[in-house]
Amino acid sequence: MKLSELLESIECGKIDGSCDPEITGIFYDSRKVEPGGLFFALKGVSVDGHGFIGAAVANGAVAVVFEDDVAIDSPIVTVRTADSRSAMAKVAAAFYGNPTAGMPLVGITGTNGKTTTTFLIEGILGKAGLQAAVLGTISYRFGDLQLESTHTTPESTDLQASLKTLADAGAKSFVMEVSSHALDQKRVDGCFFDVGIFSNLTRDHLDYHGSMDDYLKAKGRLFAELLKADSIKPLRRAAVNMDDPSGAAIRAMAACPVITFGTDPANDLHGVDIDISVNGISGIIQTPSGCFPFSSKLLGRFNLSNILAAVSAGVALNIPLAAIKAGIEGHLPVPGRMERVENDRGVICLVDYAHTGDALENVLSTIKEIATGKIISVFGCGGDRDNGKRPIMGGIAAKWSDLAIVTSDNPRTEDPFRILEQVKAGISGVREYSPDELGEGYSEKGFIVCENRREAIRLGARLAQPGDILLLAGKGHEDYQIIGKVKYHFDDREEAALALRG
Numbered sequence: 188m189k190l191s192e193l194l195e196s197i198e199c200g201k202i203d204g205s206c207d208p209e210i211t212g213i214f215y216d217s218r219k220v221e222p223g224g225l226f227f228a229l230k231g232v233s234v235d236g237h238g239f240i241g242a243a244v245a246n247g248a249v250a251v252v253f254e255d256d257v258a259i260d261s262p263i264v265t266v267r268t269a270d271s272r273s274a275m276a277k278v279a280a281a282f283y284g285n286p287t288a289g290m291p292l293v294g295i296t297g298t299n300g301k302t303t304t305t306f307l308i309e310g311i312l313g314k315a316g317l318q319a320a321v322l323g324t325i326s327y328r329f330g331d332l333q334l335e336s337t338h339t340t341p342e343s344t345d346l347q348a349s350l351k352t353l354a355d356a357g358a359k360s361f362v363m364e365v366s367s368h369a370l371d372q373k374r375v376d377g378c379f380f381d382v383g384i385f386s387n388l389t390r391d392h393l394d395y396h397g398s399m400d401d402y403l404k405a406k407g408r409l410f411a412e413l414l415k416a417d418s419i420k421p422l423r424r425a426a427v428n429m430d431d432p433s434g435a436a437i438r439a440m441a442a443c444p445v446i447t448f449g450t451d452p453a454n455d456l457h458g459v460d461i462d463i464s465v466n467g468i469s470g471i472i473q474t475p476s477g478c479f480p481f482s483s484k485l486l487g488r489f490n491l492s493n494i495l496a497a498v499s500a501g502v503a504l505n506i507p508l509a510a511i512k513a514g515i516e517g518h519l520p521v522p523g524r525m526e527r528v529e530n531d532r533g534v535i536c537l538v539d540y541a542h543t544g545d546a547l548e549n550v551l552s553t554i555k556e557i558a559t560g561k562i563i564s565v566f567g568c569g570g571d572r573d574n575g576k577r578p579i580m581g582g583i584a585a586k587w588s589d590l591a592i593v594t595s596d597n598p599r600t601e602d603p604f605r606i607l608e609q610v611k612a613g614i615s616g617v618r619e620y621s622p623d624e625l626g627e628g629y630s631e632k633g634f635i636v637c638e639n640r641r642e643a644i645r646l647g648a649r650l651a652q653p654g655d656i657l658l659l660a661g662k663g664h665e666d667y668q669i670i671g672k673v674k675y676h677f678d679d680r681e682e683a684a685l686a687l688r689g
Contacts, residue, residue, distance in 0.1 A: 188282060190225065190250050190264060196281040196377075197274040204264030208249040213279050213344045222247030227275040230254070236271075252278075272373035276343035280377025286350040287379045288419050291317060291360040293500050294375070296406050297386025297428070299546040300493045301364040303485070303521050304386060307497035308362045310518030314510040315501075320353035322346070323364035324540075325522055325664050329353045340369030343377055350378075367405040375409075379419055382503045383409045383441075384426045384496050388433040389545030403433055411440040426499035428492060429454050446475070446503055448495040456495050456502065463488055465535075465557040474502050479512045486525045487553030523663025525550065528680055530687035533653030538679045540663025542569065542596070544579040547660055551587035560654035561589040563647045566661050567640065568610055570601030570669075577606065578613025584634070585614040588658075590650065591634040594643035596661045597669040607636050625650065640668065641682055648686035659683055 191207045211223030217239035220226055226243035228236035228251060237255050244251070250264040254271050268274045280287070293308055295301045305321050312319040320329035327334040327341075327349045334349055340363065341349065350361065365383075369375050388403055414423045423443040427434050430449040438445050448456035452473075459478070461470035468491055469482040483494060494515055501511040520526070528536040537554070541547040547566065554562055564584050568577045584591040593610050595603045611619075618633035625635060628650060637643040644659060651657045659679040662668075668677035 193278045196277040200267035217242040220246040224248045226251045228253040273376045276376035279344045279347040283347040283351040286354045291381045293362045293382045294365040294380045295384040296365040298389045300386040303493045304496045305362045306518050306521045311501045311514030312360045314513040315506045317360040319360045319362050320358035321362045329358045332356045340366045343374045370408040371405040383414050385437045387431040407440045415442040424503035446499045448499045479508050489549035528683040534651040536657045538659045541660045548583045563590045564588040564658045565592045565647045567594045567596035569596045570599035577609040581610040581613035592643045593636045594640045644682045645686045
């Protein structure tokens with residue numbers, strides 16, 4: 188496309204250069220620039236792209252978009268803009284043909300539940316004949332096509348390229364997990380959302396956002412700015428979980444009509460006669476369009492919230508209730524979300540991605556509600572991340588488990604034993620076991636620290652008796668462990684299957 192065509196999608200300041208070059212690619216990494224490329228100089232947390240404009244030009248950039256005054260000794264076209272990140276997102280969308288402009292797009296933001304909700308919405312859209320591409324933590328996928336997931340929501344150029352690839356593969360709609368980082372960094376500003384869903388807000392990512400208020404503001408951008416009606420999509424909707432304390436604030440921010448969901452019958456969507464057991468969730472869902480009975484194999488009260496969120500999206504898109512019901516009951520299994528590891532020991536082994544205090548408490552309280560035996564939890568906290576949640580998670584695991592095994596998650600560049608000490612600081616009132624004391628099992632509520640995750644899983648498997656529940660929390664679908672700066676293959680599901688064999 189011509190540069191002038193791409194610039195129609197953004198507000199520009201001063202433009203220098205008399206030519207109108209053909210743009211062959213959009214780049215934000217000077218090392219990857221190819222001849223004919225348009226380079227965006229982005230200000231990062233630790234690196235400022237303005238310092239790499241020369242390298243981009245040397246690699247063949249024919250135009251550069253930037254915010255600050257810079258002297259460029261080259262006959263290329265230079266474009267000044269007030270916000271390079273937002274500009275790049277919109278230009279990237281235009282470059283790839285605005286793939287979300289002509290198809291339904293549902294965005295889900297919140298601390299927990301996003302991945303499960305995308306699977307549920309995918310099921311609903313499929314039953315409505317709107318086969319969906321899903322972009323999120325696990326992968327970016329449609330049918331048999333699967334693209335590598337590097338971030339929950341990738342950088343805008345990569346995101347728009349993925350959306351085009353998925354649309355070209357035959358997708359008729361999109362469902363996207365929208366992270367707070369992506370909202371704050373304007374990665375999704377080139378997306379045309381039909382529905383935005385708010386699931387919840389609990390402590391996470393404060394190493395980036397700094398405070399819960401800033402975390403909330405980042406999430407709120409989806410509703411306050413990106414759901415404003417326009418000529419491309421004049422009818423937009425938000426779906427907000429009013430059971431969450433931040434639901435009212437998100438609802439107040441919304442620049443479009445809001446559908447509320449939650450346990451209170453005053454909400455637009457709520458459950459009636461709900462039954463939650465080891466077999467799943469069943470009951471009736473009341474919506475503004477009527478009600479319908481449902482049955483789901485998902486476990487736990489928190490998954491009822493995910494179901495209501497998905498139903499809200501279906502209602503917002505005017506999908507018939509019959510298709511919504513069929514989608515809820517027939518969606519694909521969700522990897523690493525209360526995923527069972529089959530074994531012949533009679534142990535109920537579950538692998539879950541819960542890596543925040545709220546998520547861990549949701550999972551453990553759910554397990555407590557359905558447990559007939561003891562609960563053994565294996566969990567850790569990631570390194571180079573918010574350390575304030577570590578004692579919180581320790582306290583939660585000790586509260587809800589008969590035995591909590593504290594181990595490593597992805598320690599990254601931190602000392603794993605320092606992380607474990609911070610987790611231990613939140614545990615009180617229960618016995619700390621030593622390995623020798625657990626040789627013959629355990630008789631009272633307590634915890635043990637076992638840094639090696641493989642050994643921790645084996646310990647949990649050895650101690651679990653028939654009817655007990657063994658929860659492996661924190662890594663879920665991940666098939667790796669990051670120690671230092673090296674990524675090693677490690678899959679909780681594989682490790683549990685081996686440990687429980689025989």
